[in-house]
Amino acid sequence: MTSPVLIVEDRLLSTDEIVNTLEQMFRRMEMMDVLCGQNFPLYSSGENSDWSVSPGGSWMGGFWAACWWLRAKMTGSAGDRQKAGEISQRLFRKLTADSGYRSLIFWYGAALGEIWLQDAPARELTHSSIAALAHSFDPRLNCIPLGTAMGGLTTGSCAISVDNFASLIQLLCFSREKQYHRIAQCHAETLLAACRGDKGAFHAEASFDGHEFQVKDRAGVWSRGQAWAMLGLSRAAAQWGEPYLSQARAACTYWRDVHKGNLPRNRLDQAEDIKDPSAVVIASLAMLSLARLLPDETSWCKYAHQQISTVLHSPYFTVIDPDSASGSIGLFQGCCYRTRQNREEMVESVWGNFFLVAALAVLAGLIDPYDC
Numbered sequence: 001m002t003s004p005v006l007i008v009e010d011r012l013l014s015t016d017e018i019v020n021t022l023e024q025m026f027r028r029m030e031m032m033d034v035l036c037g038q039n040f041p042l043y044s045s046g047e048n049s050d051w052s053v054s055p056g057g058s059w060m061g062g063f064w065a066a067c068w069w070l071r072a073k074m075t076g077s078a079g080d081r082q083k084a085g086e087i088s089q090r091l092f093r094k095l096t097a098d099s100g101y102r103s104l105i106f107w108y109g110a111a112l113g114e115i116w117l118q119d120a121p122a123r124e125l126t127h128s129s130i131a132a133l134a135h136s137f138d139p140r141l142n143c144i145p146l147g148t149a150m151g152g153l154t155t156g157s158c159a160i161s162v163d164n165f166a167s168l169i170q171l172l173c174f175s176r177e178k179q180y181h182r183i184a185q186c187h188a189e190t191l192l193a194a195c196r197g198d199k200g201a202f203h204a205e206a207s208f209d210g211h212e213f214q215v216k217d218r219a220g221v222w223s224r225g226q227a228w229a230m231l232g233l234s235r236a237a238a239q240w241g242e243p244y245l246s247q248a249r250a251a252c253t254y255w256r257d258v259h260k261g262n263l264p265r266n267r268l269d270q271a272e273d274i275k276d277p278s279a280v281v282i283a284s285l286a287m288l289s290l291a292r293l294l295p296d297e298t299s300w301c302k303y304a305h306q307q308i309s310t311v312l313h314s315p316y317f318t319v320i321d322p323d324s325a326s327g328s329i330g331l332f333q334g335c336c337y338r339t340r341q342n343r344e345e346m347v348e349s350v351w352g353n354f355f356l357v358a359a360l361a362v363l364a365g366l367i368d369p370y371d372c
Helices: 015-036 058-075 078-094 102-117 120-134 154-158 165-174 178-195 223-240 244-259 277-293 299-312 350-363
Strands: 040-044 051-054 159-161 205-208 213-215 317-320 329-332 335-340 343-349
Touching: 015 040, 015 051, 015 058, 015 329, 015 350, 040 058, 040 335, 040 350, 051 058, 058 078, 058 102, 058 350, 078 102, 078 120, 102 120, 102 165, 120 165, 120 178, 154 159, 154 205, 159 178, 165 178, 165 223, 178 205, 178 213, 178 223, 178 244, 223 244, 223 277, 244 277, 277 299, 277 335, 277 350, 299 350, 329 350, 343 350
Parallel strands: none
Antiparallel strands: 040 051, 040 343, 159 205, 205 213, 317 329, 335 343
8 A cells, every 4th residue: 555645735834724624623523423423433444434433432532532622622612511521431431441541541531621621520530540540550560561451462461652651641640649640750761761762763662571671663663653752751851851851852853854844654664655644743742842841942843833734735634525514524534553453554533633633723822732
């Protein structure tokens, strides 16, 4: 599979374009809601009814609630808030799952409801999830392992991953309990020691062999993995300063130097030219956060704006029914995802949609980049 030929406009999105795209993405949420009903949408390879869904949401369920929390914050609609709350409470069954991905589920699915809307049920679910996640801390590994559920497999009990790096720090440090902050910092220290490569590049995952953590991939080759690491480092830097601030800058610099403003291939060590624009969106959120910590380095904010503009001007973002009386719909099919064993394809995903909407909202000054 090859990526479409890219003809990208070299200009920054205007404020009007950002707001218009947000409205288009919100209308896409309405369509998804009708198509998926009481199930959680996971991903779709088409624009109509072929959504893969889950009754429990898997590791992506929190992003569906997050989409509605963000929409409710921006619209002020009681109906949107109620919708977000209903979806959030359906995540309750994931509290006891043996997975570090619970931080993704409950940071995005519950904590944002407390942060943005002071939602009481979301607050209660958030604090329950913090206690449950902290209980999984393994002092032998000095981290919260990936776990055996939601794709962690049997090796997950001894593995650490960059995917949930940011959300784990954010969720545990949201509590006022210092013991949870210490667990988050232990996890961050372990991940830095296990997954950091040279010159800001990061390995996606490492497994403990009884003596030390071992990596399997080459640092920096999985583009979304590098972006996840950048996001996590920006959160650690905001929480604790050095050495995470220097590492966040190095990881963002590695991204900029390797990709040079272009949409990255999913894996740099494979000949197949499959792009992953969703990695750009996550990386851009990390850079927008880094820009807050390094106010003298204004180039990070501009570079992130350029990156998100590149995504929106690419063939991976299309507008459906541009002449419709009810309004056009935004379709972001920019997520490279393994839909079955040995098959990766470009899909629209609920997490990709959330991060794109969040990045646009940050550019418009509507939310804080640290919330994402």
